[in-house]
Amino acid sequence: MTIFSHKPSGEETAQFAGEGPVRAALATRDWSDSPLGPPARWPAELVTVVNLMLNSRFPMFLAWGPELALLYNDGYAGILGNKHPAALGQRFDVVWAEIWHIVAPIAIDAMAGRSSYYEDLPLTVLRHGEPERASFTFSYSPIASHDGSIGGMYCAVVETTAHVETRHVQAFQLHLSDRLRPITSPDDIIQVASEALGRMTGVERVLYAEVDDERGSFSVRRDWMADEAPSLAGDTGPLASLGQGVVEALRAGRTVIVNDVGSDPLTEGAAAGYLDVEVQAIVVIPLVKSNHLLAVLAMHSAIPRKWTVTEIQMARETAERTWSAVESAHAQDELREANRRKDEFLAMLAHELRNPLAPISAAAELMELAPMNAERVRQTSQVIGRQVRHMTGLVDDLLDVSRVTRGQVTINKLPQDLKNVVTNAVEQVRPMIQARSHHLTLELPPQAAQVLGDENRLVQVLTNLLNNAAKYTPEGGHIKLHMHTDASDVVITVSDNGIGIPAELQPRVFDLFAQAERTSDRSQGGLGLGLALVKSLVGLHGGSVTCASEGTGKGSCFTVRLPRFEPLPQVRERRRHPRGEVGGSNHRIMVVDDNEDAATMLGMLLEASGHEVQVEHRSPEALALAAEMQPGVCILDIGLPDMDGYELARQLRRQPGMAGALLIAVTGYGQESDRRKALDAGFDHHMVKPVDAPRLLRIVAERSQAPA
Known part of the structure; x- marks a missing residue:
């Protein structure tokens, strides 16, 4: 002591x-x-x-x-x-x-x-x-x-500072919640929250700035300031102007607390910039997502200030509630926009489906009214065929989009020369280009342009881009496809002098169902799916696609970049397993489909091609018929009552004399899993409704001989 x-x-x-x-x-x-x-x-x-x-x-x-x-x-x-x-x-x-x-x-x-x-x-x-x-x-x-x-x-x-500050924070939380609850506009949310924080803490300014971390810049979106403080709303600048220490802390997700910008190491080298806008103390709360600095909420004091725990807590609370409310408001806006686009899409879909149904319906009524000569039948058949192909294309686009967006498309990547892909794509769109009198220019490099990809899907990408250019370019217009290679990519541009893309549409031109303003005639048609498919398919190949347009009436340009493939290895030709030489054309064919109209029309088509055809609508009767007639070809619907087409195929294979029959599945389901399931059940081919008639006839014609 x-x-x-x-x-x-x-x-x-x-x-x-x-x-x-x-x-x-x-x-x-x-x-x-x-x-x-x-x-x-x-x-x-x-x-x-x-x-x-x-x-x-x-x-x-x-x-x-x-x-x-x-x-x-x-x-x-x-x-x-x-x-x-x-x-x-x-x-x-x-x-x-x-x-x-x-x-x-x-x-x-x-x-x-x-x-x-x-x-x-x-x-x-x-x-x-x-x-x-x-x-x-x-x-x-x-x-x-x-x-x-x-x-x-x-x-x-x-x-009692800690106790009082806790009460202040709780009171501020309630106050802020009450103020923000009825507000839906993101800008109003930012403004109200900034004002509440500023008045509670007595600072000169509270601001909200958005950050482009990749470019290293910021832009002040909104700010609240005391009467004597100048507004900084709309100001932009480099992140580096805030001070290296400040930027590093914000990118790491740490709150920046500076009591005096003139002496704090965080603002070393940047103090003059703060003093120019009468700022001597700051608190900055970062918003970081996926390792990217997206936005900041900042408090400014015009004099050096020791920030209290309460003030920092209130700033963090304001930032969190502001970002939460802004994200919620954005989500609501996106839902409303998605709902509007869904309604727009359904209206487009109804219009696009009614268009081909009208001539098909008229053709059916015409055939019932009076006998027709061969020429009239041929014309009517051509009309129906064209409209069915159009409807099939619409359905295929919908299914393609569904598969791609759900990640159910498998890309079979092999070395491809994009010059060959361009040739195949041009062949597919040439009829449309010629019909509209367009001038198509191809500029291809002399050397091979190799990529690793799926030929069919790459053709689909270029076909969609060329179709898009042709669709939105007036008759007699110009379309150009240019290809070149650089150090890492093969670059393809498809440009036109058509109607162009409005500035407000360009940011979402690759979104599903995105189209320019619809006109009552819907002269261009389509569902707004093509460019969305292009973006998804190019992405699956590890590439990118962008668009550019100077605006309405000034044409557009789409640029696809795909990684180059070098060196080009020797690719073995895939083995083919032919079923035999083409023999006679008179085959015994059994058609099984519970849709009687579909079965009847398919049977008539096959009979018109020279074949012997029997039609059944149920699996038990089909098994009995097969035992009697021994068909060399069986065309089976999958969705049959009692016994589906898969089981019917298995039982047909087990019947005497049917092991070598050609079995073709015809179904409305076209997923890759459906095709595999059909092949596992014993089918030789899988075709999606409506059946591609020329392809079906070619498959049937490949049989080496008709059964005796």
């Missing part, structure tokens, strides 16, 4: 028993400059109160004499911060000069013999070198001297 004792001759001894920083300071303090004088000369009542105070763990201080000289215990030393130990024995108004204008009336009351009590009183103190907002609960009480006069005052105090 340390004992401080000073006992001059004839004077009372002052003793302060115990240990601790304040007792040590009492022992070493030079009291010559203190209004109190040496402790050995202090009055007994003062020594008694000091000992009571020193032995308490509760923060306490007393101010004694006309000068209110300050004495305190270890608990209060923590509240003093950097003011301890110099404050020991000094005048109260000197020690707490920054708050004396607030506490002086309270001290005067105490020295007049009146006690007081204050709860959670907010004070801005300088105890760590910078202004700091803090809250205290305390009571001032007078201390009587031996003659009955008031010798000083006594204070028990507790700092």
